[in-house]
Amino acid sequence: MSSTASISVQSQDKLRPVRIWLYCLAVLILIMVAVGGATRLTDSGLSITEWKPISGMIPPLSMADWQAELEAYRQIPEYQLINKGMSLEEFKFIFWWEWGHRFLGRVIGLAFAIPFVIFLAQKRLNWQLAPSLFILFILGGFQGFLGWWMVSSGLTERVDVSQYRLATHLSAACILFLAIIWVVRRLRHVDPIWVEKGWRPLVWVFGGLVFIQLIAGAFVAGMDAGLAYNTWPLMDGGLVPSNIYTSTPMWLDAFEDITTAQFNHRTFAYVIALFAAILVYRAWKNTQFAGVHAWMLVIAALVIIQILLGIFTLIYVVPLSLALAHQVTAFLLLGAIVAYLADMKREI
Template sequence: MTVLDAVSPASSPSEIAAQARRGELETNRRMLRLWLGIVMLAIFALVVVGGATRLTDSGLSITEWKPIHGVIPPLSAEEWQEEFDLYRQIPQYQEVNRGMSLDEFKVIFWWEWAHRFLARAVGVLFAVPLVFFWATGRIEPRLRLPLVGLFFLGGLQGFVGWWMVASGLTERVDVSQYRLAVHLTLACIIFASIMWVSRGLAPHSTDAPPTERSHLAAGGLALFVLFQIYLGALVAGLNAGFAFNTWPLIDGAFIPAGLFVMDPAWLNLFENVKTVQFVHRMTAYALWFAALAHMVVALRHGAGSTHANRAMVLFFLVTMQALIGIITLVMVVPLNWALLHQAFAVVVLGFAVAHWRAFYGSYAPTGRLAAAG
């Protein structure tokens, strides 16, 4: 049934026009949500492939930044040898992979190439529909600046990716954990921002929030998840997951010795393997208790509401992520479990942001629709 079919014969021309515009708005919003959903799936895949690239020590296999020409991989034996010769000049090959064959090099090359190819694909998936929807008037004025901002954030992410790789090409055998953490966190910020915009375009429940501060708790949890991802990136950057593979004790104690042996003390939070892993564990516990408290309050004051139901789902997701993290640790970071841990972190972040955004309702109609209604 079309919008016009639903209009009663007694409807005035202005009411008919308003309903037609409302139907047009809903159609445009569905199209935008579909587009943004595809972009989020591509970013999710990019984060997973990026994790595999890190875990297989493949991130330094391509030693040059060629944003355009780099989309074409080596196509001849000569080109493969040229890439391999460039790799053999960096410390990672000389100190870690000396003697690697060309066929072994191709394995790590393809991981990094796939990561960069996906990054370019995300850019195209975002930019081309953005231009089309803008040119055809399907993007509401309020969304234009945020979407353009996201486009530029994506460009910045490409630069940050190369900045990260460059840190491992001269004096290190791997990339800087500082830069790796920035790279992953920025990817998650972009993902979360797209989720925020997309959720605002969707219909929302009219249930009242459980408490007046429920939206603050939801926002705090979303930011807490993002912070925990940052800490996890530091763990990955230091290969800290391969040390102290027991739980719940770490190095034989719940609070081990040697957490602040570096001077100045703050340096331990970023460069001491034991301290970085310990902090990641402790914040995981804190996040779990915060999600539990959020759920309990929501159920106590609004049992049966969509807000309370989402709080329950969020607590379940946080619990699952904690269990995956424990299994990954005690199994000494097998590739499949480590990738699941990283991928599920993005799932938890996406749901936490959607849960937070739901407290604010859908975007109100603007422009011609507002004038007509």
Template sequence: MNVIADSAKESTGQLIPARRQRIQQSRAMIRWWLYVVCALILAMVVVGGATRLTESGLSITEWKPIHGVIPPLSEAEWEEELEKYRQIPEYQLINKGMSLEEFKFIFWWEWGHRLLGRFIGVAFFVPMVAFWAAGRIEPWLKPRLLLGLALGGLQGFVGWWMVASGLVERVDVSQYRLAVHLTLALIIFAYLFWIARRLTPLSQPTETETARLSGLSKLVFAFVFLQMFLGGLVAGLNAGLTFNTWPLMDGQVIPKGLFVMDPIWLNFFENVMTVQFQHRVTAYILVFIGLALTVATFRVSSRPALRRAGANVGGFILLQAIFGILTLIWQVPLSIALVHQGFAVIVLAAIVDHMALLKGPYPLQSKA
């Protein structure tokens, strides 16, 4: 009779206590696993920024996903790697005469960046297989995790596609490809963090919260992504090393020379002045709408968790703007520049958290 009763409960969409507890335990394990992966992606973004700022990204001129794990182990192997580097324009036009010790410095940055990427792949794939084999992953979640795995694989290809752009005719990587590479990393982070947050036993949002805050929350999210893409263009063009004054730019509020390229759209991607200017303007917009979301959240909601998330969004965006200003006026020192890049991921996490609280947790029997 108990078995029949339990089956009847599940057939009507109700979960027996034992199954409910198992699902909640599984969700907790998966959630913390995804948090660890997100933390590794954050580290990857910071290491990638250091690789860019130290001009190390082209030091490894081949893509060897498996064999590349092993670095040069002998003097002859180091000389072989340096000889490969000597064949590309960056060495011939910028670093000609670089010593082996100088080469090792940039090599280790790029090698570490690639090794961390491989480690993230393993840290995602192996636990996923283990959870899957143990029956810990709910059916609706499986395709979502497979999509995350596919995005990680795509990121590896995009990374090499970016590096390849600087090996033949250029002395650095394409700013377009760098921005795509960075943006895809952030998409993966946001996607996994969104799943993790909604696997948390959150309180359900009210209709008022959803109706009055969702639109503004999504707008902030969109502008955060836009700003990060623009930041990738700034990094790709080394635009942060120019016009190092604030609040004026080249002595003016709106500098001359923003649209000197033809066709006009090219200025938004290749004109150093325009690329930096649009990054500044988008930052101002983000500060305004981020603080507006904070105020609106406190006015609409009494939920402590949502209020905390709202305060984080506005506060973190404001702090990130300060980091950006310091990076600019101090002419991009490595330390503050890496803080600026890494903290951008924290800002992204804050707005994803806000959106997740407005959506609520995944139902315990969910196909959505």
């Protein structure tokens, strides 16, 4: 073995624990997304009406603590207009979902900070990697702020959180997840990978479309639009419902009208399926899915699974298990696209 190869192997062995750490963080974020989705679907997100970054880690320990939490919840519109008369046991059910979501966020913060300090002490991290990890740290911390910003929108005049803030919160979580995938895939030394000219931009465009679809899905979830028009492929008796884009200005319907939001989400799914089919065909024709292009098979499978999950989630009126699987698979699909892009361009 040459001295250069020996140094490369030693470098990779040094970074192996860092890669495992980052993959674990990505898994934790997926779990966080699932718990957040369950919190939303069980209408639990407004059960804790204060943001206490430190003391909030400790749940109610006595009957007096529980009564205080319930009394605080009784002051907001959701209780007064929807859940009036809710018992303490019913309140505990929604409280634990929201508390678990927030607690998991704190766990992720510790899961980032503690290994980071250890790896610094072990000198496994270099200055080339430091900017990327700093950005990940900022994105993670910002998620906590966005979470409370979202919750606060439903504590005064609304009975739920703003769909705009929900979409922002989910999008930021996805960007954090994808940033981790990008960084960790770039920490493996491989020989340069050739791809045909223009291929990488096409995959970037495809990833952008899937990300827009994720945001569109967040608006569907934020307005509970999936609880309406539970048929497929027809919607309100036709492929194109008559009552879309009827407001002034029309573009606002994409974000505030249930019918339009669901129609957009369906239509974008068809566009993504067609784009994916074209990419898969070109990848097979030009590469036979050799090497890094095997990612296209993973991406194709995830697109099919995601579309099926979307259809069944709709026609079965958004059952918790299917809805969560649909949300998590969207993250996995985007993660596979970013991993593919990262593997096509290695610099570390």
